[in-house]
Amino acid sequence: DTEVTQTPKHLVMGMTNKKSLKCEQHMGHRAMYWYKQKAKKPPELMFVYSYEKLSINESVPSRFSPECPNSSLLNLHLHALQPEDSALYLCASSPGTSGPYNEQFFGPGTRLTVL
Amino acid sequence: GQSLEQPSEVTAVEGAIVQINCTYQTSGFYGLSWYQQHDGGAPTFLSYNGLDGLEETGRFSSFLSRSDSYGYLLLQELQMKDSASYFCESRDTGRRALTFGSGTRLQVQP
Numbered sequence: 737d738t739e740v741t742q743t744p745k746h747l748v749m750g751m752t753n754k755k756s757l758k759c760e761q762h763m764g765h766r767a768m769y770w771y772k773q774k775a776k777k778p779p780e781l782m783f784v785y786s787y788e789k790l791s792i793n794e795s796v797p798s799r800f801s802p803e804c805p806n807s808s809l810l811n812l813h814l815h816a817l818q819p820e821d822s823a824l825y826l827c828a829s830s831p832g833t834s835g836p837y838n839e840q841f842f843g844p845g846t847r848l849t850v851l
Numbered sequence: 852g853q854s855l856e857q858p859s860e861v862t863a864v865e866g867a868i869v870q871i872n873c874t875y876q877t878s879g880f881y882g883l884s885w886y887q888q889h890d891g892g893a894p895t896f897l898s899y900n901g902l903d904g905l906e907e908t909g910r911f912s913s914f915l916s917r918s919d920s921y922g923y924l925l926l927q928e929l930q931m932k933d934s935a936s937y938f939c940e941s942r943d944t945g946r947r948a949l950t951f952g953s954g955t956r957l958q959v960q961p
Contacts, residue, residue: 769949776954776956777954778938778951778952778953778954779894779938779951780951781949781950784949826893826894828894833942834881834942838881838882838884838942839884839896839899840884840886840894840896841896842893842894842895843893844892844893845893
């Protein structure tokens, strides 16, 4: 299995809602990532988990809360989002976090709309 | 911090060769990766340069010059399906953070 899966594909939520994005990989990768991507822009790194521990938080607002329950799963909990948070949220995994082991495999993304 | 600059758009015809450049400024540097992203799709990995020189993978090649803080992706025998956005990506050794370049939209015309 060489793919990263993400659910849901689309999500519409109000500013007072709480929702979660899910990501799963079964490639034995030890690093997992959350990115945010706006239209016609590059992906922006949000969080990196390495060996199930949060290793990078790119100053993301606390309304985004990541969780890594085990080496195959990555969640992103959303609460009190703003309309400007509407974007494509991409999950990725890589075998490691350095050199050629940094090749990232991306999931198809969750298209999030905040009303 | 890091910044990686790319041309915003490149247009070429089928069968041609195109080069997409990436110049970077980083406080530390691990290597340069390249990703392709079709509209509505996820980025897919194309190549990685950890050392100076050329890496070749089929129709795609990538080059790195650390002394010039510069790299490029070379696409040969262009096909219509190569129309996509291309991003360079690098890791900052100091912060271990990842940054994608600004992205280059390639349009392949018949």
